[in-house]
Amino acid sequence: MKKITPLLATLFSLIVVFPIVYSFSASFFSYTDFTSIPPRFFSSQPTFSNYTRAFLESNLAGFLSNSLITATMGTLIRLSISILTAYTFTFFTFKGRDVLFVLIIATMLLPGDALLIENFITIRHLGLIDTYLGIISTSLLAPTHIFMIRQYFKMVSSEYREAAIIEGCSDSRFLITLLLPISQGVVITLALQSFTGIFNDYLWPLLVTNKESMRTVQVGITMLGFSENLDYGPQFAAITLLMTPVLIAFILLNKNIKESVSTRFTGR
Amino acid sequence: MNKQGLIKIKPYLLVLPALALAFLFCYRPFFLTVINSLSNVSLGGKRTAFVGFDNYGRLFSNASFQDSLSNTLRFTLFFVPTNIAVCLGAALLCNRKGKLASLNQVFMFLPMAVAMSSSMMMFKMMFNPSIGIMNHLLNSDIQWFSDPKAAMFLLVMAGVWLDIGFDFLLLSSALRNVPKELLEVSNLEGANPWQTFTALQLPLIGPTLLFILVNNVKDAMLISAPVLILTEGGPFRSTQTLVYQMYLEGFKSGNYALGSTIATVVFALTFIIMLLLLSLERKRVYYQ
Structure with a gap:
């Protein structure tokens, strides 16, 4: 044996x-x-x-550049929104906070695939067919990211922020100079995850692009005309x-990948 | 506005982008989909009349939908046990120390690095009945894309290949977390590997297995893009799944009402599965 x-x-x-x-x-x-x-x-x-x-x-080169542009744009906007939202829900107390938080997190329960038809109609009404914004539109909200960043931010007591504000520190400065450096690890992981997620997306980019020049590479690679x-x-x-x-990245980082899966999904 | 008012309104302004996106791309389309499933909808996407549950009646007597439903259930039934057996087998075999073992592990999770559409294109070419490598390797003449049984089998295999990387990593890490002392004791007591597995490892990786099971069921019920690239639902609709038919009705036939009705059925199915997942997860937290 x-x-x-x-x-x-x-x-x-x-x-x-x-x-x-x-x-x-x-x-x-x-x-x-x-x-x-x-x-x-x-x-x-x-x-x-x-x-x-x-x-x-x-048009492989064109497809590739479309994908790089949309994945970069999408990652930056998605992370900014996630960080801003997580920050507000961690350090502010306001009426209806918990309800609004649940409202955002509960979007996880609606599978994106079943929303395709209506989202397509929305994007068509907004005139965003064949645009980069149209391609990334449905990936900009990431409830899991908001949730995870908030878990990190929670480690900092809100008294710190109050003290900092009284000393004349602005919210943006508090966020950039204190919070982001300590949650660097999770932000980088989520950025990579966002980038690959948006880069690898298939069905939505297929639906919202008609012009060949706007196709992303994952869609384009199935329509190169060779096979x-x-x-x-x-x-x-x-x-x-x-x-x-x-x-190559996976082989070089294989230890980190094994670790990240075990810590992220078993909660240890 | 005075300063006090600005401070009060600030948090709402900060969460506005996220809320707007949630409304625009999740809640609004969700409610419109449900309403459309109860209406007649024109080609331009306008609701023309409220028809109650007529669409559902039409849907369930629609032969194409009956095929989709039975294909989706069949796929789920074949895919989930196969995938779990393969991934668990791989994780058990690679649960060793040494250079060879870690090379085996890297190979097992590499499929994760290949994007879905590239993977499906690879499969499409490798399984081409005339010039693909697979028929030569198997020394067979299987018509992978025109025999319904073969096409379903191919789709299940493709599904396992798409999933193996991630599920393998989850199960490997769960197996690594089984305390070494317990394994040594069971070894000393003369338990054979099968006994060690069923009495010791299986219960300890149970929560991870449950998590994978529920996620696999959810993914299998929603499968669409691999079908679109690999088999296009064929032959004779034998691999046409629910979400794939929704895509066909909505985007190929312009039949928004029927597409929305299928989407609502999909919402209901996944909602039940997600509730199951959440209750299982709550149990898991309780365990630790």
């Missing part, structure tokens, strides 16, 4: 990782490599032409290009 376990684990993990390895390898295939019999795992003569074709014969013609090389190249930076 002791000897079989590593063997089984290795076999299992190789099966799991196979699609990634194959995509990487296939991105260097020539057209005939895909149809050769018996099938190939490695190219007969590796070629970079799939990568150049993916860029030259499709429909069984021209798989450039399609695999585009996928490889998109996943490689994230894969």
